[in-house]
Amino acid sequence: MKSTAKREPKPRPRPTASETEFVEPADESAGGWTTLSNGGVANLTALLRWGAWLLLIAGPLLGLAAFLRPAAPAGAAQEPPRAASVTAKDTSGPAGFAQLYVAAYTEAGKGTEASLAAYFPLMRDISLEAAPHTQRADRLAAVRVKEVSPGYWSVTVAAHVAASKKAATKASTTDSDQAASAGAVLRYFQVPVKAVAGGGYVAAALPAEVSAPTTGKGLDLGYGTPVPADTHDPATATVSQFLAAYLAGAGELDRYLSPGTDLSPVSPAPYTQTEVSQVAELGGDFRTNPPASEGARRELLVDIWTTAPDGQVRPLTYAIALKARDGRWEIASLDAAPSLSNPSKEK
Structure with a gap:
C-alpha cells in the first residue's frame, strides 16, 4: 500500500539584496501603505534637498526687500489724497x-x-x-x-x-x-x-x-465794417423781428428760433420799441441777400436802439448766430460775447 502521509511544502527562498526591498501587500487597500522603489526614494530625497537650498537662498533676499520697503507709522492708516482747495478759485x-x-x-x-x-x-x-x-x-x-x-x-x-x-x-x-x-x-x-x-x-x-486801474485801449473785433440795417434783407429782418419779440414782447419768440435753441423773452419787457441800426458780419463784409443754403451759418454783430417806457432811447449791441433752414434764416444763438479779431493776443 502507498503511504498517504501529506508532504510539507518547501519554504520559499528569502529575497536577496538585489530584489525589492519592500514587499507590497497583495491587496494595497488592506495595508493602506504605498511603497516606493529605491529610485523613487532617491528622487524624493533630491527634490527635498533642492527645496531646502532654494529656501536658504530666498530667505535673505526676502528679508532685504522687507527692510528696504518704507513702513507706515504703527497704528496710523494711510492718508487719503487731499481734495483740491477751492478757495483759490472762488473769489x-x-x-x-x-x-x-x-x-x-x-x-x-x-x-x-x-x-x-x-x-x-x-x-x-x-x-x-x-x-x-x-x-x-x-x-x-x-x-x-x-x-x-x-x-x-x-x-x-x-x-x-x-x-x-x-x-x-x-x-x-x-x-x-x-x-x-x-x-x-x-x-x-x-x-x-x-x-x-x-x-x-x-x-x-x-x-x-x-489809483484807478488802467482801463486799456479798445479791442479789435473780428467783424467787417458795419453797414446800415436794411430790413428788406432776410437775415436783417429775422434779427429785427427776433429782438422786438425778445426785448419788447412783440410777438412769439419761438417762431424765430432754430430747432434746439432755447431762449426766453426778457420779462417784464424793458422796452416798448427796438430798431436795428447797423449790422456787421464775422470774417468780412456783410453779405446782402445770400442764399439760405440748408445748414449754412452766419455770425453777426448787431447794433440797435431801444426805447424805454419813459421814452428814453438807449443803444445795445448783440452778437447773434444765424442758421439756414427750409430756405430761411433762424436764430441759432445769442453769443456770450463778440468775437475778437485775434483772441490769442488779447490780454
Missing part, C-alpha cells in the same frame, strides 16, 4: 467781504470804531479822528482780486463816495466850494483779506486808497 467770498468792509470804513468815525472790529479785529486799538457818518459809499464793486498766497487775497474795491445828506446840507450853507465837491467821486480801495477757520474772512489791515 466771490473775499470780494464780498472787502466791499462790506469798505462801506463800513467810509462811514466810520470817532466813537464808531467798534463797527469796523467785525472786519478788522485790531481796530479796537485804533482811534479815529474824523466825524462819523459824514460820507457814504454807493455802488461798490470788486474790480480786482489777486491771490497773494493760498487763502490770502488783495481785493481792489471801487466805490462812489459822496458826502452824506447832513454833511452836504451843512456844506451848502457855509462854503460853495465845499458844496461843489460834495458830489459822488469814484475812488478805489485796496483791502487785504485772509480766510479763517469756519469759512469766514478777516482784514489784515485798514484799507489803502489807490
